[in-house]
Amino acid sequence: MTRAVLTGIDGSPQSEAAVRWAAEEAVRRGAVLRILHAWPWLSAANVEGLPAGGLRPAALRALADAAEEIRRAHPGLSVETAVVGDDPADALAAAGEDQELIVLGSRGLGGFSGLLAGSVGLAVAARATVPVVLVRADGTAGPGGPGADGPDRREIVVGVDGHHAADAVLDFAFTEAARRGARVRAVHGWDLVPVWTAPGWVPPQVDLAVQDGSEQAALAKALTAARAAHPNVEVIAETRIGGAANAVVAASAGAELVVVGRRDRLHHPLGIRLGPVTHAVIHHSAAPAVVVPHD
Structure with a gap:
């Protein structure tokens, strides 16, 4: 073919x-x-x-x-x-x-x-x-290189769910980085989930440093197979509090590409199957956005 x-x-x-x-x-x-x-x-x-x-x-x-x-x-x-x-x-x-x-x-x-x-x-x-x-x-952030305020070398940003990583999304990002001679910035955004109490919804009592360490460990595990398959690709693994969409959009400044996933099984009555994170990223990314379908 x-x-x-x-x-x-x-x-x-x-x-x-x-x-x-x-x-x-x-x-x-x-x-x-x-x-x-x-x-x-x-x-x-x-x-x-x-x-x-x-x-x-x-x-x-x-x-x-x-x-x-x-x-x-x-x-x-x-x-x-x-x-x-x-x-x-x-x-x-x-x-x-x-x-x-x-x-x-x-x-x-x-x-x-x-x-x-x-x-x-x-x-x-x-x-x-x-x-x-x-x-x-x-x-402003085309395929030729980083923006004026971006990183000092070519970079592919990929959004990663550290707890449910999609192999197809990571493989696309790492393969494209290898093809372009770029590094991968793997971004995992997380947030605190409010809990219900008598006064109403309140932030959970969580040690942020401990929780971030747990998120970093989950991200490192999610990247293991992709790193092994692409040993010559430099990787920056980054966790950010504030939600997945905000984390990826913030990292997109100066990137050559921003890679996010779309679950094939995510259906909508009107036929649109973009999840909220992917939808937000492709609207607000400062770089060309790639949507990769996966199981």
């Missing part, structure tokens, strides 16, 4: 940034780059009608222009393009089943600055069977 990185383009600055990012990743992986443009009006049933009769040639021209730009930047890269007459999220999720990676642009939601993902990105990240990367367009 041909190794490929899939990306989608819709003419927005976010999707253009995603195509460039995907091209660099395809070169890094020795894979084919596949660029897809999807919209329901581009279906075969609508090609002869209006407005699709004019839209399909325009879509083809946009794809050709994007492919030509990528080929000029990466002469040895194989680039394939396709137009699909379907809902973008449906088309990308379906086309991504046989790919190594899906890379999508991201845009803010509801006018709130700092929000990362749009509706298509969220839908694909929630449904895809392969890792999905969400790339922002402003370049």
Whole structure:
């Protein structure tokens, strides 16, 4: 099977940034780059009608222009393009089943600055069977290196549940770090769980130093297999009090990638299957966010 990185383009600055990012990743992986443009009006049933009769040639021209730009930047890269007459999220999720990676642009939601993902990105990240990367367009923390206030070397941040670690998430983070010559910052966020008493909910009486030592031990155990599989990857194991999402978002400044997991068995009546931590991280991460599905 041909190794490929899939990306989608819709003419927005976010999707253009995603195509460039995907091209660099395809070169890094020795894979084919596949660029897809999807919209329901581009279906075969609508090609002869209006407005699709004019839209399909325009879509083809946009794809050709994007492919030509990528080929000029990466002469040895194989680039394939396709137009699909379907809902973008449906088309990308379906086309991504046989790919190594899906890379999508991201845009803010509801006018709130700092929000990362749009509706298509969220839908694909929630449904895809392969890792999905969400790339922002402003370049503040792109794939080329750390930000101005970030670490002094290349770094992949991975969120780790020290008590229920996901092997697929850790393997992706460590493999990508090895591929990029980066180190891994494994972050485990924890918090105090309030207890119910007669006056109401109150913080538990816990020795924070002792509890943090316990969390550090759990994180070290969770990283054992990944460290053994990637002995040449430098690892920083970090625990932070304040919750998992806050910990990972705080660590994302200056990172090349932030890697989080999505449980395949996590279902929602509307079909979205992103847990609260992953949902928060992909909205607020300062770096491109990768959502890795796992059991």
